[in-house]
Amino acid sequence: MANQLEPPGQGVRLPTIARLLRNHDSSLRVHANEKEPGAPHPDRNPQVESIEEQLAKFRAAGQPIISVDTKKKALIGEFKQAGKPWGKEPIEGNVQEFLPQAVGRAAPSGIYDLQRNPGAV
Numbered sequence: 001m002a003n004q005l006e007p008p009g010q011g012v013r014l015p016t017i018a019r020l021l022r023n024h025d026s027s028l029r030v031h032a033n034e035k036e037p038g039a040p041h042p043d044r045n046p047q048v049e050s051i052e053e054q055l056a057k058f059r060a061a062g063q064p065i066i067s068v069d070t071k072k073k074a075l076i077g078e079f080k081q082a083g084k085p086w087g088k089e090p091i092e093g094n095v096q097e098f099l100p101q102a103v104g105r106a107a108p109s110g111i112y113d114l115q116r117n118p119g120a121v
Helices: 014-023 044-061
Strands: 066-070 074-076 104-106 109-113
Touching: none
Parallel strands: none
Antiparallel strands: 066 109, 074 104
């Protein structure tokens, strides 16, 4: 884009481009996962209605309603982690994440009681 804005013999810096884009209501955007592939499954609505029925019965009986969520499997080992912890020295980690270098694999999961509001990971 910078080369399209440059007059012959002049340079345009990135801050100038950013300012021009902001002046035209543009900004940096993250990718939004909103598109569902294909048509919705025909049995989806009856399935949701059945679950809602069961939830109502459990609520009326004072029984716990538990939600369980499992994340994708993660390798356990000295791998680079996201984030920036405070410290005086960098934290060393393996350059690549390969299964043979891992101590093991974990599937992080959480459980939550919708009735009583406690949760655990």
